[in-house]
Amino acid sequence: MNLGNLSRLSNARSRSISAENVYGEKGKGAMAEVSTTPQPEVARIGQHWVEKSPSHAARELGRGWKVRPWTRVHGQTTVTLADVDGPGAIQHFWCTVNDKFFRSLILRIYWDGAENPSVEVPLGDFFCNGWNTRVDVRALPINVNPKGGLNSYFPMPFRKHVRMTLENRGLEDCELYYVINYALTDVPEDEAYFHAQFRRTNPLPYKQEYVILDGVAGKGHYVGVYMAWQQNSQGWWGEGEFKVFLDGDHEFPTFCGTGTEDYFGGAWCFHANYSAPFLGYPLGESDGRPGNRHGLYRFHVMDPIRFEKDIRIQIQALGWRSNGRLFPLQDDISSVAYWYQTHPAKPFPELPSQDALEVV
Numbered sequence: 001m002n003l004g005n006l007s008r009l010s011n012a013r014s015r016s017i018s019a020e021n022v023y024g025e026k027g028k029g030a031m032a033e034v035s036t037t038p039q040p041e042v043a044r045i046g047q048h049w050v051e052k053s054p055s056h057a058a059r060e061l062g063r064g065w066k067v068r069p070w071t072r073v074h075g076q077t078t079v080t081l082a083d084v085d086g087p088g089a090i091q092h093f094w095c096t097v098n099d100k101f102f103r104s105l106i107l108r109i110y111w112d113g114a115e116n117p118s119v120e121v122p123l124g125d126f127f128c129n130g131w132n133t134r135v136d137v138r139a140l141p142i143n144v145n146p147k148g149g150l151n152s153y154f155p156m157p158f159r160k161h162v163r164m165t166l167e168n169r170g171l172e173d174c175e176l177y178y179v180i181n182y183a184l185t186d187v188p189e190d191e192a193y194f195h196a197q198f199r200r201t202n203p204l205p206y207k208q209e210y211v212i213l214d215g216v217a218g219k220g221h222y223v224g225v226y227m228a229w230q231q232n233s234q235g236w237w238g239e240g241e242f243k244v245f246l247d248g249d250h251e252f253p254t255f256c257g258t259g260t261e262d263y264f265g266g267a268w269c270f271h272a273n274y275s276a277p278f279l280g281y282p283l284g285e286s287d288g289r290p291g292n293r294h295g296l297y298r299f300h301v302m303d304p305i306r307f308e309k310d311i312r313i314q315i316q317a318l319g320w321r322s323n324g325r326l327f328p329l330q331d332d333i334s335s336v337a338y339w340y341q342t343h344p345a346k347p348f349p350e351l352p353s354q355d356a357l358e359v360v
Helices: none
Strands: 013-018 042-045 048-051 071-073 077-085 088-096 105-111 119-122 142-145 149-152 156-158 161-168 174-184 193-201 210-217 220-230 242-246 279-283 293-299 305-307 310-315 318-321 325-328 332-341
Touching (some): 013 077, 071 077, 077 174, 156 161, 161 174, 193 210, 210 220
Parallel strands (some): 119 193
Antiparallel strands (some): 042 048, 071 174, 088 156, 105 161, 210 310, 220 293, 220 332, 318 325
């Protein structure tokens, strides 16, 4: 569905999952009862302290009045957000959570009963918000709004089944608000499966290119990347070339860009933050100080990079040293690659430990 066919009728059946309707069933939302069980926690609301439970605020109104708007994700546990039989497609995923949990909450999505996830990404990074720092993003597939509304409009078709989970790797419980809008409908044969993979290299070894995506086997198309990049050297950090190796390319790539800021749609060292429908640099400073943290995204919505058998994507980390010479950097770099491909996909590399993911 897009603006071009928004007026066309369809036999698809619309459904929605939230804490108020955890199974997305027709006619079964807002059925939660107010809990009479005492809660061990309290929270400050305005000038008052109240019991910290989803239903306590509705204690005088009762059923049907925002009794269960959020769910608690306990530390060191995994919750299931969606468990739906197909065929169908996830159309919109919204959630909000305190940004201190952005790197300790791991989003996973499994298609058609697969043992391995096709999406495995820290929640914040999936929504182009790394570094446990919330920034607004005005991209077409990912939209982040004040004060922490995280939205994905990536279409995610499935044929037999979808399971979406969220793991809380931290010790502290968190409050999660979420809505997953989907349609039960036939899925055409040429619809591919959505994938997203997180990587981090800290620090990048000297004279080694950063790998955004590798180990992909099948037919599909790469549709974008988010990068969380910390510079560890003085000065400009974004001279590196973006490279795409397609269908058996070895030493030399088919795609080769002209510089990091160029690939992300900017020029001449940025010098300003921006967020646009397909590309952006919403986070970062241009003063060249070591330790500066940057966030960048590039979505190939209008120009997907298609592959028949395999794809490998890399980017260089380059700055400047004396006498106008390029300087291979050893920065702290993370990324999320987004792509569609045939199913099933190869298992992802093991996700780094929580200590290796942590923002310190």
